[in-house]
Amino acid sequence: MDSDEQEHVIEVTDLRRVYGTGFEAVRGITFSVARGEIFALLGTNGAGKTSTVELLEGLARPDGGRVRVFGHDPHRDRAAVRPRTGVMLQEGGFPADLTVAETARMWAGCTSGARPEAEALERVGLAGKSGVRVKQLSGGERRRLDLALALLGDPEVLFLDEPTTGLDAEGRRDTWELVRDLRDAGTTVLLTTHYLHEAEDLADRLAILHEGRIAASGTPAEVTADRPARISFRLPEGWFPGDLPPLAELGVCGHEVSGRTVRLSTRELQRSATGVLTWAERNKVDLHGLDVRPASLEEAFLGIAGEREAAA
Incomplete structure (x- = not known):
């Protein structure tokens, strides 16, 4: 592992993504995320957040610029990157008739070096729901399950897409504490959220996207410093x-x-x-x-x- 990877585990340089007949969803953005940092990617609807995160996760190839995760191209070098990352999508889409424990067991079978399923469920407060079918979970409980599965592989980089949607105030605070604990243990977290107070409370640094470009970036204090x-x-x-x-x-x-x-x-x-x-x-x-x-x-x-x- 070289010193550059130790410093920045995610590097984005002049990144571009184009759809269809020429719509440019991401228009040349540049940012980096340090090891053990919580970085929030914010933006208005259609600002390019989802497109950017999909490129970081290696789900598509950029139309311009460069993405590196652990020094690798996440699309071309997926086998080197994917086992070291965890992804929490906005909607997990798990089989409704499986129990929580069965879902975690199934997911663990697809995860390199998975931790015990019971440990992951305990970590997000779902140990008491292991025998409950997914379709019987509340929206907030399903989000907790999504997070538990993202943590199964003990990832070095964790992508969280709207992690607290559907959670009540207590569940949101518990999730925040877990994310902080992960950061303090060295996990790098890239977060997207519509809850701006969540980003303000959690993020070490952030970037605000607007119409495919970065309109502001820095610590929350730096981004708000220009506002009265x-x-x-x-x-x-x-x-x-x-x-x-x-x-x-x-x-x-x-x-x-x-x-x-x-x-x-x-x-x-x-x-x-x-x-x-x-x-x-x-x-x-x-x-x-x-x-x-x-x-x-x-x-x-x-x-x-x-x-x-x-x-x-």
Whole structure:
């Protein structure tokens, strides 16, 4: 194993994928994923996420550019790559009449170096469902089964496609903890999800795809850094937005007023929040419903989508 493979187990360079009569679903994207990292691939519908992941998994050949997993072409060198990866698809499609244990046993028979099925089921909280038929499982339980089967081979790289769809809040938190444990043990995880708070909470780094290109990438903090933070509150009777200190002096870069509710945008959250609270304290003003929060990944995501649509 060379030092480059140790550093980046997934490398994507100028990747392109074209369908049919020329529709370019992936338009020259470049990114890498380090060993023991959780990397989230996000995007609007039709952004190219699924096409990209299929190329990483070796299910198709790129129409341009290059993909390497463990230093190998995952399509051409599938025999070298596939035993070291685990894949959790959006829908497993397992025989409905098999029990959970039978399904795991069948899958283990197709998996190199599979761990004991009971251990995999225990890991995702399905040990008590081993005798239940797949068709009797809830949607969330089926997602847990999908994850258990992806983990059977103790993969070095794990592809998770919408892993918590259908799970309740507790199941989602349990899955997050399991993914973190896998990362901490050295597994590299590439995650796609529509739950932006999930990506923000889990991912070490991420990329946001839009119309086949990477619109933003980096850590969640880096991706949201260009977006303004928000301060909102309601003024009591007798007080008006014009009574506030000059907003420019507070570092505010934008504001909205709706009735008695004031919403401020700022790139200097501490300065702006301190200024507003100092003014309120000095004037004995109660700021009802005060909400102070930094920019979220959701705001960055929606901002990217909105900016591209406005430019179209």
